[in-house]
Every structure is written in structure tokens, then in C-alpha cells.
Amino acid sequence: MSSEIHYSDATELAELIRTRAVSPVEVVQAHLDRIDRVDPAVNAIVTVADDALEAAHAAEAALTAGAEVGPLHGVPFTAKDSIDTAGVLTQRGSPIFKGRIPETDAVSVERLKNAGAILLAKTNLPEFSYSTETDNLLTGRTNNPWDPDRTPGGSSGGESAAIAAGMSPLGLGSDLAISVRGPAAHTGIVALKATHGRIPMTGLWPRVPRRFWHVGPMARSVRDIALAYALLEGPDGADGFATVPARIDTGTGASPDRPLRVGWLVEPGFGPIDSEVAATVQAAAEALQRSGCQVEPVRIAALEQDNALEVFNRLHVMELKPAFAEATEGHEDEIFTIAQAMLATPDTPPADFIRAEQAAERLKDGFAGYFRRYDALLCPVLPVPAHAHGLSTLTVNGRPMPAEHIQSATVPFNVTGLPALSIRFGTSRGGLPIGVQLAGKWLAESTVLHLASLLEKASDVRDRHPSIRV
Template sequence: MGKMIVKSDITYFDATKLASLIRNRELSSVEVVKAHLDRIEAVNPKINAIVTLNAEGALAAADQADKAIARGDKTGPLHGVPFTVKDALDTAGILTQRGSRFFAGNVPTQDASTVARLKSAGGIILAKTNLPEFSTWTESDNLLTGRTNNPWNLDRTPGGSSGGESAAIAAGMSPLGIGSDVAISVRGPAAFTGIAALKATHGRIPYSGHFPTVTSQWWHVGPMARTVRDVALAYSLLKGPDGADGYAVHAKTAIADTARISGQTIRVGWVSDAAFGPVDPEITAAVKAAATQLAALGCDVEEVTLPFVGDPLSPLMMMVYAELGPEIRKLAKGREHDLHAVGQGIYDSQDPSFTDFNAALRKAEALRSAFSAWFDQYDVLLCPVTPMTATPHGAQELVVNGQTVSWLHVMSATSAFNLTGLPALSVPFALSSERLPISVQLVSRWLNEDVILQLGALLERRGGLGDTWPSL
């Protein structure tokens, strides 16, 4: 007889293992969903990551999943496994309020493409997760569903904009989720909470069914999970054209023309302060330790500087705000009092001149060209995800490695890859002296997600993080 599975194990098994246990009838889908519902009831009041619960629908779907197994039906790779969804993505028949009073009570009639794909693979929507208003801040807080706390330390933020998703997964309330990223928003929250997240090549995963729609040139939808193998599984299900998103044009099987041949030595360049400083010394040490581990695994590893990176956040923010500002002003006209401070900041923003907007576009193109040349010499960039560990709620200034910086500095090591559309993976790796997780970021050339997923699986949690999870 096999080892008895206890409820606390269920909520920290990853989605891949849960799918196997359900498929082999070692666990029922109903047991798995009930365990997660119980976990949500126990810890969500402290964290406020889950904002809409689909308990009845999830249990009904789980019952049907178990009946399908009993009949011997063909099943998908996520058959009977619950998952959560950032509340910026549409879910048919389930509240999608987008962190804003302007969408209170909104119930879509159609699933976002990514939600539909996980459901088609057998996944079951368990809940929707918290976010900042319109998904446009690095803290997951809004006037409708409140603030999300970091399960590692409730006085810290889990980040944004997919902070509710990352906190739910880290706290064992969900094994797998869908988030989105315009400058940091799946990778930063993943780093702050010790999980994995992928921002794939822009257009690799359809954006259809996500709000805001007007900034789709910069937004990426991506998978979030406790393990890299779950992120890889979800990515394999989410990628490919959907016939709706004009940027989602890459074939599901597409790889870069310059993709490395299997068996060749992977060339890795690593950098921390030299490109994204100031960076907390413990994070730089983690990046260096990851570089050492990759070298030991047979990669050709070299420290680099990336002098061409500059300040990618400024042109990115200018263009995102220029596209989003008119939309928010139209939406909120006459109801400005219902805006959160984040939304109000967008509402009050000044549209840039054509000259300034064009200059920002030219900076983006120059950065793409520079990275294109760089990736002719290297296969992977290894760097920090965030320059610091999870920050206190509402912090406007931070001291990092002895220097005082704006809260915007949190995006200094991630925004370049939204501006260029390069794929980037957040990998949980180490534990800080404050017992907060530290992650490293792996970046590859466009369409080469497989190589960073491969390396991420070799590095995850092996820099001292181990099996440590938040104690709640």
C-alpha cells in the first residue's frame, strides 16, 4: 500500500504531480479541489489574494472530472487540476472586476483565450486573484477588493500587478495560475513570493480577453506556478495563435532561426549591478551563485556589462501611459472619485508629444537591435529579477545597497524585456537573511523559451531556498 496522502501535502503538490495522482486514481479531483478550498478558507483572510471564489463551479467540474476517469475517457494534461486566474482576464460566468470600481459586478460571457486553453486541457477554475487597478502598479491594492499581503511576511507586498496570483500560489491556495506582465508583473511578484513565472516572447501567448486592451503591444500573458516544470507545462498549453490577437502570430512549434543545436555548449552571460544597479548584495550573490552552478553543469559562463541597456523603463512607461491615458479618461469621466490613486495618476497624466512618443519608439527599436546583436554571442542572459527582496507596503523610497532609490527601481531589471519582447523566466533560488525569497532571471533570444525553461529547472530552489515555504 502506498503512503497515505494528507491534505497539507495536496496543497503543496505541483500541478504536474496532481494531474498524475488524479489520472492514476490515487487522488480524486474532488479531494484536490476540496483541499484547496479548505486552504483558502484557512489562510486567505490573512493574505487577501483570492477575490472571487468559484467553489460550487469547481466542485461540480471536479465531480465530472472524476466520472470521466471512472469511465476511462481520454483526459488532458491538467485533467481535474484546479487553477487560478488574475482578475484582469475574462472568465465566462465568473466575476472579472479588474481591480476597479468601474467594473464592479462585471461578468463576461466568454473566457480569455488562455483561460479557455487551460480548461480545454482539463483544468478547473478555482478562483480569481487580486491586482492593482487596471493592472498598472507594483503593489496589488485597489478600492474594490483591497490589498494583498505577502505570505512570507504580511507587512510586505507580494508585488504587482499579478501579486494576488503569486501570493495564492506561494501560500498553497492554488497550484497553478495565469498572470500578465507589462514591465514586471508576473516575474516580480513571482520573485517576491518564491515561485516561478514566465514572460514568453511577445505574441507567443495570446492576450485576447485581457484588460486593458489598448496596451497589447507591451503586455504579455504568462503562467505562474511553484515549479518550473509546471510553468513549462502551462506554457506548452497556452502558446500559439488564437485567431484574435494580431500579435499572436507565431506557430505553436516556432523556434528562432538561430536556435542552438541540442548538445552544444550553452553560452551564458551574467550581470547584476553593472547593468541594473544598485542591487542588494544578497541578490547579486545569488546571481553569481547561479552562474557558478551553470558553469558546473557545463555551460560556458561569462560575466558581462550590457552598457546599451540604459533606462528602458522611461520609454516603456511613456508609451503605456500614452496608450492607456485616453482610455481611462473616457472610462472615468464624471466618476473620478471612484479611481484608486494609481488610476488617478493615469487619468491625470499628460499625453506626450508626437516627437517624444516617436523618440521612445526609437529607443525600443535600438534596444531590440542591441539585444539581437548580443544574442549572436550568447544564448542566455542571467540577471536579477528585482534589485531587492519584497518591499514594505506602500514604500515610495527604498535603500538598496546604501543608495536611496524610487519605488520604480523595482522594475529596473525587468522592463527591458517588455520593451523588446524578449522571453524571461523568474526562477526561485535563494533565501535572504530576512528569510524572504530571492529569484534569478533567465532571458533568451526571441522564441527560445525552451532553453531558459531547461536551465531554470536545473537551478530552481538550489541556491539555499530548498523546500522552504511560508509558514502561515
């Protein structure tokens, strides 16, 4: 039963617990056993919550007493180690914060707990959540459970690896430019970056640049993502960007009057894309067409006029550098390569900063025009499948590209704040997951989730779970 438990999704686990087919104690213990067995090879878990089993016993007692229970009652979840957890270490991937224990939960953690979920563990991340690889001086490097010689991505790489490896059914990550969707694609799971401000950032660090940061649910099924999103969305009275009331949605969903209109795009606009990734996006487009959507190839002029990654780099550096400088002052000998590189980055000249702001506005205008005609955009998540650790250069169809190119297809949706979801739809010749990305208009999460569910049903991927060498 343990093997069935650790690869069951959160929705199924919640139903099994409600119907008393399994107990919360069995579920939590099965995941703790899984962590003990496979995490030494993966290094996704940095702290196990001391009170997880105690919470599971309390959840079982509530069921026995006939208490009303939430939709995730007794279901374990994990959270990236930049997300505050009351009484549980939150060390942000840095020796500077070693031993830090928050007094309160982040709002996202609190909301999952209020739904009955049990915090199981914290997961690894790059220093200060600032890298596309998960490695740091405090808790080391996380490996991709599909191939330990490859990265699970970053910055929510520990979270993606834990979920893919069956150590957790559901998790919380954060996303500045790529950080839930990229790791999800690297490891073959699902992740959502909702419209900016839909899920409060209260209780996360770094806080800047908040106009690009998002909290996002990560899981192995679309229905788990939809459930978690419904629990997480809505203002909290503290995050000034989280102002849209919950349950407001501009998505069309499925309609008997007309099919959903989906454009699909590989190149140009996102830079060079590996041929296997491009083929997977096209296969997903064909699957949506067979599912009744109106699907056609598109080009988005705004993406070709302004390079979103360059725009992002010019803007975010000016806000992050002061935060990093303040956090590391007096601890210069405890800084990993990532923070060192950020602090050494030249300031953006004011004129270039203004031009970048204007380019960000043009990108938003361009997508606004696109979504007048289409309900969604289908595109790559990453330009390549999971790559080896520590690369400074990516090779895409024989062409060398800087490592930061890994973000080229995800960062446009952070710059514009559009909702975007990553879901696996293929497998590389080397046996690695290949994901595709669905983006919708602002506040149209229902459309993105609906299309993702269509792809999930249409997928013929057979090797759903990695064979972990332990």
C-alpha cells in the same frame, strides 16, 4: 493528505488524478479548505468559482467512464481578475466594474480548461492591473505570505501570493513591465513571460499598449510552467500579435556539440542592485557553470545607452491614458490612487515619443547583437527582496531610489518582447525569497526553460514554503 495535496505541483496532481491515487474532488476540496484557512491573512482570493466542485465531480465521472483526459485533467487553477472567466466575476480591481460577469473565457483560460483544468478562483490585483503593488478600493490589499507587512508585488500579486501559500498550484497572470516575474520573485515561485505574442491576450483588459502586454503562467515548479506554456502558446485568430505557430522554437536547448553560452549581469544596465540580490545572481551563474554551461560576466551597451524604464514610461503613458479616461468617465469618485496618478501624468511631447520609439529599436538591436554570442542572459528580477507596503522610495545599498526602480530589471524584456523567466535561487538575511531572471532570444523559450530547470535542480533553498500566520 490535504497538506500534501495543497503543496503538490500541478504535474504531480495530474498524475495522481490519472492513476486514481486521489480524486479531482479531493484535490479541489483541499484547495478550497486551504483558501478558507489562510486567505484571511493574505487576501489573495477575490472570488471562488461557484462551480469548481461541480466541475471536479464531472472530472471524476469522466475518469470512471474511461474517457480520454487532458494533461491537466481535474487540476485546479486560478486566474488574475483582469482575465475574463465565463460566468465568474471579473472586476479588474475597481468599483467601476463591480459585479461584472463575462460571457466568455479569455483564450488563456479556455486553453487550460480544454486541457482538463478546473477554474478554482480569481485573484487580486491593483486597479486596472497598473501598479507594482496589489491594492485597490474594491477588494483591498494583498499581503506577502512570507511576511504580511511586505508586498507580494504587482500586478499579479494576488496570483503569486495564492500559489506561494498553497491555495493554487497553477495560475495565469499578465505582465506589462514586471507583473508576473516581479510578484514571483517577491513570493518565491516561478513565472514566465514568453516572447511577445506567443500567448494570445484575447479576453484581457486593458488592451493597450498591447505591444508590451503578455499573459504568463505562474507556478511552483519549472515543469508546471513548461506544461502550461505548451498549452497556452499559439495564435487564436483574434490577437493580431499572436501570429507565430505553436511549437516553433529558436532555442538551442542542451547540445552535445557545445555548451550553452550564458552571460550574467548585475550592474551596470539595471541601476543599483542590492548586495544580497547580486550575490544570488552570481551564485546562480556559478551553478550554471557547474551544470556544464559556459558562463561569463557581460555588459550590454544598449542597456547603458538607453534607460529601458524611461523609454517604457514615455511610450506607454500615451496609450494607456485614453483607455483609463474612457473607463473612468463619470466614475471619478471611484478611482484609486493609481488611475488618478496615470490620468494626471503629463502627455509625452511628440518629439520625445519619437525619440523613445527609436530608443526601443536600439534596445532590440542591442539584444539582437548580444544573442549572436550568447544563448541566454542571467540577471536580477528585482533590485531588492520584497519590501514593505506603500513605499515611495526604495533603499538599495544605502542609496534612495524611486519606487518605480523595482521594474528596472524586468521592463527591458517587455520593451523588446524577449522571453524572460523568474525563479527563486536564494534567501535574504530576513528570510525572504530572492529570485533570478533568465532571458533568451526571441522564440527561444526552450532554452530559458532548460536553464531554469538546471537552476531548480541546483538550488539549495530549504524553506520552500512560507509559514503563514493565521
